[in-house]
Each structure stands twice: as structure tokens, then as C-alpha cells.
Amino acid sequence: MSGPDLVLILRYRKAVTYGFHTLLAALEEHVTGTRYEVVFAESAQATIEAITTRRGRKLVLWSFYSPDAAALAEELATIKEQAPGAVHVAGGVHATAEPVQTLDAGWDVAAVGEGSGRSSTSSTAAVTRPGSPASSTATSTGSSRARARRTRSRSAPTGRFPSRTSG
Numbered sequence: 001m002s003g004p005d006l007v008l009i010l011r012y013r014k015a016v017t018y019g020f021h022t023l024l025a026a027l028e029e030h031v032t033g034t035r036y037e038v039v040f041a042e043s044a045q046a047t048i049e050a051i052t053t054r055r056g057r058k059l060v061l062w063s064f065y066s067p068d069a070a071a072l073a074e075e076l077a078t079i080k081e082q083a084p085g086a087v088h089v090a091g092g093v094h095a096t097a098e099p100v101q102t103l104d105a106g107w108d109v110a111a112v113g114e115g116s117g118r119s120s121t122s123s124t125a126a127v128t129r130p131g132s133p134a135s136s137t138a139t140s141t142g143s144s145r146a147r148a149r150r151t152r153s154r155s156a157p158t159g160r161f162p163s164r165t166s167g
Ligand code: B12
Pocket: 014, 015, 016, 017, 018, 019, 020, 022, 023, 061, 062, 063, 064, 065, 066, 067, 068, 089, 090, 091, 092, 093, 094, 096, 097, 111, 113, 114, 115, 116, 119, 120, 123
């Protein structure tokens, strides 16, 4: 018997789990012909191992809030360097609020909005679609239809801009 078409690797951190659990529930209800496996990777090393040892297309799912975004972007860079070939999808509060910043920080897809069955569909489509993965895009999963593109420029620190309330 051959392996799955798609490996969904959850970069699973105990601090932020509710979004993933909701997403998995939606995925369970989602009817698809794609054979997929779900892996809970509880560290960067476990994520690297999951990418390098599993066969099939790999989608790494991330869920985080803004305070963890910078540290996780560094972790993402390490994972991409040591285990290339996976598509990294960021969802949750930060990706929703700052999709362009999320793409600029290195994620391939920023999923904006609710993790409904529709976002599971678009996450799956990102790797099952022939050709290049949905890189450098923000996928709208809620009512918002925003589309964003990576700018590849880092945001300037907010402190460099004059305050509108001063003077
Ligand atoms: C529950 C909660 C927590 C719990 C989380 C428990 C857990 N195990 O998940 C606890 C108490 C641990 C927590 C901690 C913190 N929290 Co809190 N928390 C919340 C709260 C009340 C609800 C979030 C939630 O779970 N919603 C339900 C889930 C299902 O929704 P969701 O996470 O948004 O996920 C949905 C979508 O975003 C999407 N999605 C999510 N992940 C993914 C991934 C992929 C791949 C895809 C496709 C989609 C997707 O699908 C999901 C279903 O629709 C919100 C406030 C609010 N009302 O939203 C604050 C909130 C998220 N927290 C916040 C903050 C600041 C913190 C702390 C920094 C507080 C602190 N000073 O310590 C810490 C940070 C912890 C950390 N390391 O990240 C801020 C975040 C602001 C920001 N810009 O990021 C919020 C918005 C509160 C606020 N208004 O300030 N928090």
C-alpha cells in the first residue's frame, strides 16, 4: 500500500492549540479524495524530522499570536534551511492581522480569517494543485476577500515614524 498524498505537519505548541483543534475538526468534516496524514510536531527538530522522513507532499501548519511571531520566524528559517521542500502555512490571530508581514517573515501562505472547512480546502489545494505551491500569497478564509503579496522588504520599526499625536 502506498503512503499518503499529503502530510499535514502541525507545528504544535501547547500555548496555542485551540485554532488547530478547530481546524482539525473542520478537516474531519471535509470530504476529499486526497489521502492525508496528520503529524503533531512538538518542536523544531520534530518538524524537521517529519519533513525529511515522510514521503509525499508536505504542508507545515503554524498557528500563533503576535508576541511569538518573531521567534517563530527564526525557527521557520532554521526549518526551511535544514528541511527544504515543505510549504509553510501560517494561520491564527497574527497571520490574520498582519498577512503581509507574515509573508515577509518567511511563511509561504498566510491564511486570513476563520479556519473553516474552506481554509482546510485551500490549505489542501495549496499542495495538491499542480505547479508551484501557493507561495507568497495570503489566502482569505473568512468573509474578508483580501489578497496580499509578499513585499520582501522588512517593515521599518514603528519608532522611526513620527507620532501623529505629537507636535
Ligand atoms: C484562548 C486565548 C488564549 C489561551 C490559548 C489557549 C490555547 N491552548 O490555545 C491562553 C490563555 C494560553 C492565551 C495566552 C496568550 N494570549 Co490569548 N487569547 C485567547 C482568546 C481569548 C481566544 C483565542 C482562541 O482560542 N480563539 C478560538 C480559536 C478557535 O480561534 P483562533 O485561534 O483565532 O483560530 C481560528 C483562526 O484564526 C484560524 N486559525 C488558527 N490557527 C490556524 C492555523 C492555520 C494553518 C489555519 C489555516 C487557520 C488557523 O482557524 C481558527 C478557527 O476559526 C483571544 C481573544 C479572542 N477573543 O480572540 C486572546 C488573544 C488571542 N490572546 C492574546 C495575547 C496577547 C495572549 C498572550 C500574549 C497573553 C500574555 N501576556 O501572556 C498569551 C500568549 C501565549 C502564546 N505563547 O502565544 C491576544 C493576541 C493579540 C495578537 N495580536 O496576537 C488576544 C487577541 C487577546 C487580545 N485582544 O489582546 N490566550
